[in-house]
Amino acid sequence: MKPSVIALLLILAVGIAAIMSTYSGAEESATFELAEANAGDTYHITGFLVKDKPFEYDPIKDPNYFAFYLKDKAGTVRKVVSHEPKQQDFERAESVSMYGIAKDDHFLATKVIPKCPSKYKDEQNNKAGKAPSTVVL
Secondary structure: OOHHHHHHHHHHHHHHHHHHHHHOOOOOOEOHHHHHHOOOOOEEEEEEEOOOOOOEOOOOOOOOOEEEEEEEOOOOEEEEEEOOOOOOOHHHOOEEEEEEEEOOOOEEEEEEEEEOOHHHHHHHHHHOOOOOOOOOO
8 A cells, every 4th residue: 555545544543533532421421520620621411400499581681591400410409501591391301411511600501401201201101001191183
């Protein structure tokens, strides 16, 4: 093989390795503690809504400010701020998956994905031989 082909293959291999190392473990969620220790880095955090603390959302005052409290898998509770509008039925979410960075006294979420159990209940009922909980005509 020509040296230029070998060099091109080597550069391609290094590029693929760099991409794979960047995305490896991307679906594994971190904790608030890890995000705070590495402020400025983006993390994926999954947790449960703390429903006894208030949600801050006033669409008339600022439709792009939504704040809530989340408990991560380590049990740490932090205020989460999102600059996206609050999603419909957000309060019903069982868990929340989000991406963002740690700030001074909160976690700034760039993407918030609520996980609602109702989406899967009909599937589980159908597998168990039960009738769906709602029927749409």
